[in-house]
Amino acid sequence: MRLDRSLRILLMAGTCWAGAALAAPPLGLPPVPVPEGNPITPEKVKLGERLFHEKRFSADGSVSCATCHKPELAFTDGLPVAEGIRKQKGTRNTPTVVNAAFYTSQFWDGRRPSLEEQAKDPFVNPIEHGLESHGPILEVVRTDPQYRAQFRRVFGVTPDEITIDHVVQAIAAFERTVISGDSPFDRYLYGGDKTALSESAIRGLKVFRTKGRCVDCHKIEQTSATFTDNDFHNLGVGFKRIAPRLHEIVARFREARARGADLDESVLTEAEVSELGRFAVTGRISDLGRFKTPTLRNVAVTAPYMHDGSLKTLEEVVEFYDKGGEANDFLDGGIRPLKLTEQEKRDLVEFLRSLTSPRFARAARAQGASGADAVRTAQAR
Amino acid sequence: MSVEKITRRSFLKRAGAVAAAAAAPVSLVEIAWGRSDARNFTFAYISDSHLTQIKGTKFVSNFDRGLKRAIAEVNFMSPKPDFVVFGGDLAQLGKRAEIDHGLELMSALRAPVKWVVGEHDFYLDMGEYWAEKVAPLHYSFDHKGVHFVVLNSILTYEDWIRKWSTPEERMLAMARLDNPQGSPFMVGDAQIRWLRKDLAGVSSDTPVVVLSHSPLYKVFKPWNFWTDDAEKVQAELKRFRKVTVIHGHVHQVLYNQIGNISFYAMMSTAWPWPYPVSYVQVPNAVPKLTVFMNRADPHSERDGTGWGWLDLDSGRAAMHYELWENRPRTVRFDPKTGRPVDTVYQDPDKRIPPQMHY
Numbered sequence: 001m002r003l004d005r006s007l008r009i010l011l012m013a014g015t016c017w018a019g020a021a022l023a024a025p026p027l028g029l030p031p032v033p034v035p036e037g038n039p040i041t042p043e044k045v046k047l048g049e050r051l052f053h054e055k056r057f058s059a060d061g062s063v064s065c066a067t068c069h070k071p072e073l074a075f076t077d078g079l080p081v082a083e084g085i086r087k088q089k090g091t092r093n094t095p096t097v098v099n100a101a102f103y104t105s106q107f108w109d110g111r112r113p114s115l116e117e118q119a120k121d122p123f124v125n126p127i128e129h130g131l132e133s134h135g136p137i138l139e140v141v142r143t144d145p146q147y148r149a150q151f152r153r154v155f156g157v158t159p160d161e162i163t164i165d166h167v168v169q170a171i172a173a174f175e176r177t178v179i180s181g182d183s184p185f186d187r188y189l190y191g192g193d194k195t196a197l198s199e200s201a202i203r204g205l206k207v208f209r210t211k212g213r214c215v216d217c218h219k220i221e222q223t224s225a226t227f228t229d230n231d232f233h234n235l236g237v238g239f240k241r242i243a244p245r246l247h248e249i250v251a252r253f254r255e256a257r258a259r260g261a262d263l264d265e266s267v268l269t270e271a272e273v274s275e276l277g278r279f280a281v282t283g284r285i286s287d288l289g290r291f292k293t294p295t296l297r298n299v300a301v302t303a304p305y306m307h308d309g310s311l312k313t314l315e316e317v318v319e320f321y322d323k324g325g326e327a328n329d330f331l332d333g334g335i336r337p338l339k340l341t342e343q344e345k346r347d348l349v350e351f352l353r354s355l356t357s358p359r360f361a362r363a364a365r366a367q368g369a370s371g372a373d374a375v376r377t378a379q380a381r
Numbered sequence: 382m383s384v385e386k387i388t389r390r391s392f393l394k395r396a397g398a399v400a401a402a403a404a405a406p407v408s409l410v411e412i413a414w415g416r417s418d419a420r421n422f423t424f425a426y427i428s429d430s431h432l433t434q435i436k437g438t439k440f441v442s443n444f445d446r447g448l449k450r451a452i453a454e455v456n457f458m459s460p461k462p463d464f465v466v467f468g469g470d471l472a473q474l475g476k477r478a479e480i481d482h483g484l485e486l487m488s489a490l491r492a493p494v495k496w497v498v499g500e501h502d503f504y505l506d507m508g509e510y511w512a513e514k515v516a517p518l519h520y521s522f523d524h525k526g527v528h529f530v531v532l533n534s535i536l537t538y539e540d541w542i543r544k545w546s547t548p549e550e551r552m553l554a555m556a557r558l559d560n561p562q563g564s565p566f567m568v569g570d571a572q573i574r575w576l577r578k579d580l581a582g583v584s585s586d587t588p589v590v591v592l593s594h595s596p597l598y599k600v601f602k603p604w605n606f607w608t609d610d611a612e613k614v615q616a617e618l619k620r621f622r623k624v625t626v627i628h629g630h631v632h633q634v635l636y637n638q639i640g641n642i643s644f645y646a647m648m649s650t651a652w653p654w655p656y657p658v659s660y661v662q663v664p665n666a667v668p669k670l671t672v673f674m675n676r677a678d679p680h681s682e683r684d685g686t687g688w689g690w691l692d693l694d695s696g697r698a699a700m701h702y703e704l705w706e707n708r709p710r711t712v713r714f715d716p717k718t719g720r721p722v723d724t725v726y727q728d729p730d731k732r733i734p735p736q737m738h739y
Contacts, residue, residue, distance in 0.1 A: 216680040250457060285457045286705055329453035331446070333683025333706055 025179065026357070028186030030224040032101050032176050038116065038169045040176055047150045048174025051167060056140050057123055058085055059130035065122070065171070068094045072367070074301045074360045075178060080309025084122075085130035091267065091274035093309035096302050098360070099295050101176045104230040108291045108307045111263060111281045115172035120164060121264045128268070134164040141167060180297060180357035181224075188354075190223065197354055204351025207344045212321070214348075216334055217293045227297055227355070232278040232290035235335055236326025237306045239289045242275045243328055246288075249273070253280065277307070288330045300353045301364040314349045420526040421694040425458060425492070427451045428468025428629030428688075429649030431501060432479045432486075440482055443682050444473075447650035448486055451688040454703065456491050462690060463524065465492050468629030468647050469499025469535070469594030475552050477510050484514065495522070499594040499630065500535040500566070500605075505552040507542075508533070519572055521579050527588045527693055530579060533572060534593035534608055534628070537564040559603060566595045567609040576617050588623040588696025595630045596646065598639055604654075606631050618642060623696040625714075633685070634702055636712050638720030645691075645700040645712060645721060653685020681706045 025031055034040055051057075055064045068082045069075040075097035077083070082090040092108050100106065106118035122128040123137060131137070141147040142159040151162050154170065185205070187196035197205070208214045218227040242249050249272045256266065266273045267280060278287035291307045305311040311320060320326075322345065324337035340348070356364070430448040433441040455465055467487065472479030480502065487494060496516035498508060508518050518533040537555075541564035545551035554562060568576075583589065591597065597614050600606035608614065618624045624642045632654035635646035678684040684706035692699045699713035700721070715722040725731055 213680060247456070254459060284709070285454045286703060288457075329450050333681035333686075334678075336682070 025224075026181030026186075028181035028183065028190045028224055029099070029179060030102070030221075030226065032179060034176060035114065035116075038172060040173045041154065043150070044154045044170050044173040045177050046174075047147075047154050048170035048172070050147075050150070051141075051171050052174055054140070057129055057131070057137050059132075060085060063129045065119075068128075069097045072363055074098055074298050074363070076302045078303065080304050082128070084125070084128035088127045090127045091269070091271045092307050093304065095294060096298065097175050097178045098357075099179050099226065099297050101179060102226040102295065103228065103292070105292065108294075109267065109278050109281050110232060110292050111267070115175050116165070116168045119168035119171045125264055125268055134167075137164065137167060138162060180359060183297065183357045184354040185351070186225075189220070189225075198350060200347045200350040201354045202351075203344070204347035204349070204354075207340065207348045208351055211340065211344065212338060212348055213334065214321075218296050225297075227295045228293045230293070232287065232292055233332040233334070234277070234289040234291075234328070234330045235306075235320075236289065236328045236331055237291075237310060237320075238275050238308045239326055239328045239330075242272050245272075249276070250279075250288075254283075257283075274308075286330065289328065290330075290332075296352060296355055298356050298360050300356050301360050314352050315345070318345045318348050420696075421692065422463045422525050423458075423460070423690055423692050425455045425462040425465040425690040426468060426627065426647045426688060426700075427455065427465060427650060428647040429470040429499070429632055429651055430483060430486075431470055431473045431649065431651040432483050433473040434476055434478045434482070438478075440479070441473075444651040445482075445486070447683065447686050448483070450683070450705070451650045452486060452489050455688065455690075456489070458690065462492050464495055465490055466495045466592055466627070467497060468592070468627070469497045470501040470629065470649075471496075471499070471515075472502050474549075474556060475502055475505030475510075480510055480514060495529070495531065495592065497531055497592050497594050497629070498533055498535070500555050501552075503533075503535060504555040505548050519575065525693075527590055527696065528580075528583050530576065530589065530591045532568055532576070532591060532593040532597075532614075534568050534595045534597060534614075535566045535630075536569045536572070537566055560605075561603075563605055565602060565607050565609040566605055568593075568597075568614050569610070570613075573610065573613055573617060576614070580617060580621075583621075585620045586622055588693070589618065589621045589625070590693070590698070591618065591624065591626045593626065593628050596628045596635070596644060597626050597642075598637065598644060600631070600635070604631075615639065615642060625698045627691070627698070627700075634704075634710065634712070636700070636721040636723075643698065643714055643721050645698060647689055647700075648685070648687040648702065648704070650686050650688060652682075678706060 052065045052069075055061050055067075057064060063085045068077045068084070070077055077094050079094070081092055082094045084090060095108065101115065104113075106112045106115060107121075112118040112121065120134070123131050123134060141151060141162050148159045151157055151159070151166060155162075155166050157166065184196045184201070187193040188202070189205075208218075209220070217229050217231065217233060219225065219229050220227070253266075253273055253276060257263075263280060268274065273280060276288060278290040278292075279285070281287075299305070300314065303312060303314075305314075305317050311317050318340070321335070322338045322340045325331060325335040427448070430451075431444050432448065433444055435441060455462065471483035471487075498511050498516070498518050502508070502511050502515075503518075512518055516531075519531055521528065521530045523529065542551065545554060554560065555564075557563070580589070593608075595608055596606055597608050598611045599608065619641060621641065626642055626644045627647065628644070629647050629649065631646045632649035632652065633646065634648065635644075637644040685704075687702060687704045687707075689700055689702045691701070697714040697716075698721075699711055702710045702712070704710065710726070711724045712721045713724055714720070
């Protein structure tokens, strides 16, 4: 498969990660959290990237992780909700893999605690890869000669010893290299380059930190910014769809859980369960309609927005927050009308655009040129 | 190594079991106390909504939202609570419009309500409308072997009441926070005589739960977290083996043990205490304090507010605090130490260290 050249450069830079010492993270990012049991090695990353693109890990050989997490689209798919095997539509917007390493839980409702655990689910979800079990995956990696060699080199295991945990560890290691900083915002705030942002974006940063109240959840810290508080909030997005029949839906959901229904499957196949958000994971009533704060890095190239992809543009997003979200009984205490001026809204959008890292800005520009040619151009650069 | 046959079902079931264990809904402790039938039950507690009329049918939306949220969440409790206690201060300035508005919102609850009067409900008309429309100012009832007493603990000295030239002035004086011209709360001798008569027929082994608005002990006089004749009231309760007092008024998590009595406070749904200047674009509707204090998160109008529910098992209470912008907490009577104990944070090792915010 063809690799975006800058991604290739990143991977080559990754080969400098020998042993315990990791290279300094890109400007504006904290060090990537790496679990003790799954250190990053260049070989593991290469293996993980191959697995990420492996279409044989699906029921009809058409879907890989990269099907929805397209590297050329900042690891998203540009769709409101994901479309998996046989073009089945899911219920949630595909989150970007870029900087997902900084989340303390994965998925919009945080139902998995790590990249490793997250990777196990889509394979066996009927809407995504459509496999009945992880069996076919193990079949492939245990019989394919290249995989056999790679797994032996990376984990020191014989083919029969390869487990799904090895597979997802490699994928997670690759994902931990899919990080990006060094955006114009980073150069302005952390790099000391006061010319890195336009006047409008500088005003927008001020709105972001004050009147817009954005920074309270989309965090900016002293020396780095992940733009997430790793917490869950109810903005009311999509809540109208279930509000009139909320009691019925919750009762049905609780019943299904008591009977042992699968959370991952029901969340992505039943739109109504999906809207329950974090409640479906914790069972806590006050978690109704809460979803994880996503990072805003590269937000300009990861449209559409919100957990259901219902907001198409950054302007729409700003309008949504300005009006105080969608009223509902469980609305987050921090969401309220902002009374932004038109200028402030424009400035805020300008600021959000400045969060795009150079690699994705280039890819987006190439995309803007024209379809497939543009993608190839981006790859060739 | 044998091939581990992980089917999708078994994998997800395992994951589901983990998730189900992590999902902790209402806990009901099934312990029978000294009798053949189990007498444990759960009731919810909402308090201090402080609904404030702006004009006509327009009310301060922040406080409306807080109460509506508590009501919505109580209605999702599973299993359902036996009843819901409202801890007082339904209205802010005791207006009929405010009390009516509160009754309307509370009518959405799918469980019966036991009402406790607060000073903000009382001092405009000395409780006349409350007694007419809502509930008696003090009363008692029995439920599954527990004797409940509802007291009007926000009365005060007659000469302070007579001092004001209009009811509105009187109400505003009592509503004012940090008020140097305030007057301490009390239950009063007449009510204490009623209490004595009411308890006369109750055996000392019967668990007693007292519901009042203000704490039936002396916490902090400048804020009227205070009952002037607390000792007299406590004396009436002294002979009972298991006594629990649950109150509102303080707008914070607060609990205590004095002699044989366990005290638990409930949050407000409207605003926490102390509270910071709220970071808003519109004028702050929270009443003026003489000194603003930083404690709750100024970003979220719901931080430091919430509701709760209580499990009564073996006649002892476990108070579950539903804190909206925080993790839920349970304060439970600990038989070993003989007092309420926070089940998570009491342990010094588990305490959250003070944090510096920039």
